Amino acid sequence: MTNFLYLIWNADPDIFTLFSRPIKWYGLLFALGFLIGQQIILWMLKKEAPEGDSFKKRAEKDVETLTIYLVLATIIGARLGHVLFYEPDKYIKNPLDILKIWEGGLASHGAAIALLFVLWLFARKRANWTWLKIVDRIVIVVALVGALIRFGNFMNSEIYGLPTGSEYGIVFTRNASEAIIRNSGLVNDVSYSKMTKPNEGNYVPVVINLTFKRGVDENQMKTYIENNLPTILGGRYSYISDHLLIDPEKSVVYTINGREAHVNALGIPRHPTQLYESLTTFLLFLLLLSIWYRYKANTPRGRLIGLFLVILFGLRFVHEFFKENQVSFEDNIPLNMGQWLSIPMVVFGILILIHSFRHQGTGS
DSSP, X not given: OOOOOEEEEOOOSEEEEETXXXXXXXXXXHHHHHHHHHHHHHHHHHHHSOTTOTHHHHHHHHHHHHHHHHHHHHHHHHHHHXXXXXXXXXXXXXXXXXXXXXXXXXXXXXXXXXXXXXXXXXXXXXXXXXXXXXXXXXXHHHHHHHHHHHHHHHHTXXXXXXXXXXXXXXXXXXXXXXXXXXXXXXXXXXXXXXXXXXXXXXXXXXXXXXXXXXXXXXXXXXXXXXXXXXXXXXXXXXXXXXXXXXXXXXXXXXXXXXXXXXXXXXXXXXXXXXXXXXXXXXXXXXXXXXXXHHXXXXXXXXXXXXXXXXHHHHHHHHHGGGBOOSSGGGGGSSSOHHHHXXXXXXXXXXXXXHHHHHTTTOBO
């Protein structure tokens, strides 16, 4: 019998609608990361400044400007990173599509490169900053922002992992829910529950709970369940059947109770790689913050950015083994693009750490 190690995930990516526009979890968490990060940076700068130092008076203005740099670098860098690293041919043919960020396509490696560059631009215009001093502090909040963004990916049911091949994992059902409601015209709501029955190979038992609209009679419900539903969940649409399916070669097992129907289906548990990355990046945030809190203004130069690059992209290299490839060409190379891009980041971090330990007594 199933041991209930898997979770069925059907979260709505929209929180609510404001002025006819959906407010999404991803956007909220993205913005929240920068707002919280801004306050953390301001707090850090004030902690480091000597009592009575006029630097405190300039800190708030500098942080506001810095936040704008960070937001723009993250969005533009992540978008251009995806365009250049993953789908250059597509965007060369349709360059205006680069602006369609809402369609998806952001690369964290591109964001990292852009952040390092704009922080250099920011530092060179300010006498009280050096590049290493600023990046050592900014990577603390970048780790926090990254953790929140990855949790936003989880709320969006995107950037999921490979099938676990076991009862452990997450069954992502949001695509199925949207397809059922969009294509039927009969169903008002969809939810899911587990069944206490043996697994079928690498599939876990899932019950699809359908609530039909008022006025839909039992014959219409039966016709929809027996004919339409197996078409949607029968493998025709891989973005659905890669997570939830009904075998079209077998009779559909279901029960009807009033306006509700309960249909047996098979779920495919996957690695929740969004949560893996969100948790490890949050732990990295805590590690970097604790190191800074110990040394504050005397933080060894380059120590935090070095650790950030080595740990974050070292973990990213490992996490990629559990992820679906983003584009088809990755299926034909030994490592995927995320792993290839992580290697120079780790090497760069190691070089900075070597420099940091050689100048152990020099603060940032």
